[in-house]
Amino acid sequence: MRDEITVIGGGTAGLVAAIACAEAGARVTLHEAHATLGGRARATAAPHVAHEGPHVFYADGPHWSWLADRGLTGRLCRPPVRDALRFSFVRGGRLTPRPPAGLVRMMAAGLFREAPVEEDFHTWATRHFGEPAARAAANAIAVVTYDADTGRLSAAFVWRLFRRVFAPRPPAVRWVAGGWQAVIGRLEIRARQLGVRVEPSSRITELPGHPTIVATELSAARALLGDESLRWESGHCVLLDLAVTTDPAARGAAVKGSAAKSLGIKGLGTKGLRLKNPAPRSPRDRFIAFDLDTGGFHESYSMQDPSTAPPGESLFQLDMPVRAGESTAQARRRLEALADLTVPGWRERVTWQRGGTARGRTGALDLPGTTWRDRPAVERGDGVFLAGDMVAAPGMRGEISINSALRAAAGAVRAAKGRGRAVSA
Template sequence: MASEITIIGGGLAGLVAANAAAEKGAAVRLFEAHTDLGGRARAVAGPYLAHEGGHVFYADGPHWTWLAERRLVRPLVWPPLRKAAGIRWLYEGRMRYAPPPLLLRMLLRGRRAAAPVDEDFRSWASRLWGEKAAEAAANAIAVATYDADTGRLSAAFVWGLLTRVFAPKVPAVRWTAGGWQAVVDRLADRARRLGVEVETGARLSGLPVERGPVIVATELSSARRLLEDDSLRWESGHCMLLDFAVKERNDDLFNCFDMDGGGFFESYSQQDPSAAPQGEGLYQLQVPMRPGDTSEEARERARALADVGVPGWRERATWQRSAQARGRTGALDLPGRTWRDRPAIDRGDGVFLAGDMVAAPGMRGEISINSAVRAASLAVRRATASRATRVARATRVTRAFRD
């Protein structure tokens, strides 16, 4: 008999959905078009642990609770104190040891501010704290939006990110040993132990003809083609990523927020030595792509940020790669919209969506996890109801035959 729940896509969302459905007793079959599971959470082949995006989790949402309860994010790793102090803020062309006062004043004085959904962040923040502060804050939080014009987004959306990431409080950021790849591996192993049938190298062009509930856990563009539903669209970021490894120096920084241009970089290896060969440091930089940018122009801005933050990196480099990410960096909410307005998880007729641009809370990959858990719950409920209907129908037929 065919699996009751079909999952299309073996990235973070698909693997979480498979685990969440299988642990409720459902029969699950997962199809992944590529030969490897993990989607954008995959790391490149060693010896460098480089992902298509950041390595961190934030331990202040339901996504973290779900992962932590299943011990999917342990063990945690931390940068040494002397390295954790190596955080810098690039502002007005100068590296600073602390955020500029205008950002601190905004965060302290605005702690209880209620930002509007229907106004852009630039207009709202400029009215309260001035244009200069608004632009600097928008660039600082571009690390979470991958967008060159974060100020155009909903004030409520951007303010929620700013207060979550930068507000004075105990930091919620967490690093997992082995990065997202380790979490992907644990999810895949756990899914198989729960009985999930996993097929890789299996690209589907449509939904199964004879099927139960289906969870489409692909990029939104792929889901749009698969379901032939042009409404499956949402705003996302566009950025250039630059990964490189260097021969380590004691004065290498840990990370840097570029408040002038919206860039960011972080070391992957200072908190997790397994991310690079001994004696080497691994970094990832991201710079938002501006309208009209060529790939080389964006790469050169990333290199220029590295020149400031990791001096001499070009001469010390042992490995590097670059990649452009467009339309696959998580959901961004424009003025007048919230996460509830994004493409719904429940598409009707037993079809459900999961991914980083659907109607679930969180930022970036957190949306994938939260939507996957919800999609799995709805799919299991649908499968259970369908099974109950079949049993009831069979019972009526048997009784009629006896009569």
């Protein structure tokens, strides 16, 4: 009989782990508590395809090579030149195409300078580049941390993220057609082709007696394993998805959607509007905007991938980190102020919108004195392994899920083979 492995969780980490185990010859069963697979990589149903937070890939790591080698990335998208040029920064409450000089110096320094693990980013960056540049850089990279005080995190952690996003080199960012939901679909097909038994609507409350990969959120893994040490720092932000047209007169009647319920995000609501004669997008709408004042971020879905919105509409996502002591309503007002800049007149042009809150589920953040190696270990002992975006594996956000899943799969396969030899002996 083939070595048996159980995977708990059907998000990106769980699917990657299941595939890697099956490719190694193991018999794999994947359990997912929800009716559909995908975890935080799920998207809303067409015609407006929106994710829980920005979802892009960076093609400069092993996670991407693993996906690309198996043809799982699918078709790639890129924005037309006219849209890509709508790249902006918010400074002093206004849009500008140019970052401040101090931030430019930091971008150039990213090619060769290193930062310490023990010191916080704001202190280190202030000493080398000045306080305004340090503050602007922390806010610029908040799109990755979802944290309103990114400067408090480890200098090495933040600087590594900043270099990935802003260092002057050929851009590594990749948009896949149909978003991450399309990648999830391909992962599921690949898993089933390899013989993985996929069990949706299957909630596991006890571990089986063979090697198991727990690919859930850290809070769920903590409850399942009864291990209070399974904790790590994460972010807190509010989200806003907007679909707009340039012709307010073309707006139709509101139709309630169900995307919030299907994604299961706390505080999420939706409403949709149908267009009869949609108009082209406004040339004033921004493609990408980094808010250097408050840490907000704005990005278009549809400029690079028109399939994410109906013809004649543009789809955007904005996020804003919630400050300490601030209510979500206050953060949402700051987020809407950002939308006023990047999607002018959106309130009169909106055709569909969705708001949400993400807290404690936005990927790992490393405080001063810690690195990814200090996060909850992948191998837990007794044939149990962790995978997800807050465990001990390198990368940022979803990359951590893939990299940890591959490590967990390798360990689970070794454990299964060792157990099989012990039983036969």
